Amino acid sequence: MRVLGVDPGLTRCGVGVVEGVAGRPLSMLGVGVVRTAADDDIGLRLVGIERGIEEWLDRxxxxxxxxxxxxAQHNVRTVMGTAQASAVAMLCASRRGIPVALHTPSEVKAAVTGSGRADKAQVGAMVTRLLRLSAPPKPADAADALALAICxxxxxxAQNRLQQAVAENRLQQAVARQAAAVKGRTR
Amino acid sequence: MRVLGVDPGLTRCGVGVVEGVAGRPLSMLGVGVVRTAADDDIGLRLVGIERGIEEWLDRxxxxxxxxxxxxAQHNVRTVMGTAQASAVAMLCASRRGIPVALHTPSEVKAAVTGSGRADKAQVGAMVTRLLRLSAPPKPADAADALALAICxxxxxxAQNRLQQAVAENRLQQAVARQAAAVKGRTR
Incomplete structure (x- = not known):
């Protein structure tokens, strides 16, 4: 299966695409960062994130x-921007009927390094090894996005195919419900 | 000027449109709530918010x-959903080049009631009076959206026209920058 990992952030939103199945060597198809300027209005930054994510989904x-x-517990100052960037990524995927999965940072670290408390360097080193890269992807946000996809x-x-079918079905149901609601209102 | 107020939330996102200028009686053009089902996936809920906001912008x-x-300080459990719904509202506006303004709850309360600590009922009562409505808009999220627009x-x-010009200009600049960046990458 092909997974786009997204490490959300307004200034640097890490993106990485990994293909493969559990138990076999994985391949990296692409890695990068969607950046927005810190001095731009928040609305424009979200538009920039949306454009970037759409580009990766298209590609x-x-x-x-x-x-x-x-x-919300830690890093109160940056968490709002992270939540907002993640909302845009989830929106872009769901709009296309692509299922979204959420993983916590410690789940991701544990999956690729064996420890939920691993540091950035350790995650980068394992991502490099698992994807057979010549050097750790930089910046760390890009490596984290790949780690999310691997995780x-x-x-x-087993769950993924089911999840995809459910997501497509739910999108159709939601569209039908909203169409019915709009019809009800304009009567 | 015509302002759409948005009181962001995933379950109930209040929306209200007010027209007028400072110092003259204001008019309400519309009020409502964009709802999404609490048992839907977060991605689909964000798609529902997007559709709802787009409908209000179109109308x-x-x-x-x-x-x-x-x-992020208070209500840690709901604040993430609120941040995500607000991101979608800001994205929808900015994508169209419509400027976005942010106001804190206490600024809004102070603007319509004279006290930054006013309760929901007081805000509802003042919104009803200021917009010459026959009854307070329900639910409270709808009244809060109108209060935001009035605020x-x-x-x-004086600032609004300037802000609008700046927003349009920045959107054009951002589009040009991103186009240049994509061009650079595909060379």
């Missing part, structure tokens, strides 16, 4: 988008 | 969208 047609689950492929091998 | 063509500024019209009478 790689992933079957699933894995996004880091954002918590998803390894954690949910 | 009323506001010159500005006023959104409640979300803080914006009263707080920034």
């Amino acid at each position: 790689f047609s992933p079957e699933l988008v894995a996004v880091e689950r954002v918590f 998803h492929i390894w954690r949910a091998p | 009323f063509s506001p010159e500005l969208v006023a959104v409640e500024r979300v803080f 914006h019209i009263w707080r920034a009478p």
Whole structure:
């Protein structure tokens, strides 16, 4: 399966595409960062993130988008921007009927390094090894996005097809419900 | 000027359109709530919010969208959903080149009631009076959206046109920058 991992952020939003199945060597199809200028208005930054994510979805047609689950507990100053960037990534995927999976930072670290408390360097080193790259992807956000995609492929091998079918079905239902609601209102 | 106020939320996203200028009686053009089902996936809920906001933008063509500024400090459990819904509202507006203004809950309360600590009932009562409605808009999220729009019209009478010009200009610049970046990458 082909997974786009997204490490959400307004200044640097890491993106990485990994293909493969659990138990076999994985391949990296692409890695990068969607950047927006810190001095731009928040609305324009979100438009920039949307454009960037759309470009990656167009280019790689992933079957699933894995996004880091954002918590409000830590880093209060940056968490709002992270939540907003992740909302845009989830919106872009769901709009196309692509299922979205959320994984916590410690799930991702544990999946690729064996420890939920691993540091950035360790995650980067394991991503490099697992994808047989010549050097760790930079910046760390890009490596984290690849780690998210790897984590998803390894954690949910059986669940993924089911999840995709459910996502497509739910999107159709939601569209039908909203169409019915609009019809009701304009009567 | 015509302002769409948005009180962001995933379950109930209040929306209200107010027209007028500071110092003159204001008119309500529309009020409502965009709802999404709590048991839907987060991605689909964001798609539902997007559809709802787009519908209001299409219907009323506001010159500005006023959104409640979300803080991470309080209500940790709901704040992430609020941040995500507000991101979608800001994205929808900015994509069209419509400027976005953020106001804190206490700025809004102070603008319509004279006290930054006013309760929901007081805000509802003042919105009813200021817009000459027959009854307070329900639910409270709808009244809060109208209060946001009123707050914006009263707080920034001179600033608004400037802000609109700046937003349009910045959108053009951002589009040009991104086009240049894509061009650079594909060379």
